[in-house]
Amino acid sequence: MIIVAALWALTTSLDKIGAKNSSPLVFSAALYFCTALMMLPIVLVFSPNWVLQLRTNFSKLVLLGSLKAVDMWCHVTAVGLTVAANSVAVRQTSLLMGVGFGYLIFKEKNIKTRFFGSAIMVLGICLLTFS
Structure with a gap:
């Protein structure tokens, strides 16, 4: 748990820097776009039927992705407006x-x-x- 807390503190600090040097919306979108690009090779190698899974669960994935996008946007906005540690604690x-x-x-x-x-x-x- 200490390692998780340290990683959370590091990424929250990076979120604050990103929110201050950009807008929360642009930073959130860029962060998740880059994460998706980095995960794509793993999906292609370890999930041979990913196209079928995507077609089958597309509406659920759109809903889940939309909710996560709103969550991340709110998080980055809050981190940018206040002390990062307090924002994470409330989250x-x-x-x-x-x-x-x-x-x-x-x-x-x-x-x-x-x-x-x-x-x-x-x-x-x-x-x-x-x-």
């Missing part, structure tokens, strides 16, 4: 929704433990935000 409140959906949709067990851990993280977010 992590989606963790509660993830735990809730895990319980409702996937019927995950030990939900009390998961919500307790999530509540501790949200408490830390509140302490960061209001201090």
Whole structure:
């Protein structure tokens, strides 16, 4: 988790630089375009029937991609307008929704433990935000 946190801090700092030197919309689009280009060779090698999968799931992929684009645009806009660490901390409140959906949709067990851990993280977010 420490490695993930360090990588998250690094990429958030890069997001802030990108948002300041460009517009959040252009930076977000360029970032995901470059990511898609870098992933294309991997898809071509490891997924021989990717065209069929794309045709079959096209509407779902468009919806998912659109929602992720709005998410990234909001994230880069927020990072550009405030302290990057605070923006990331507030963004992590989606963790509660993830735990809730895990319980409702996937019927995950030990939900009390998961919500307790999530509540501790949200408490830390509140302490960061209001201090």
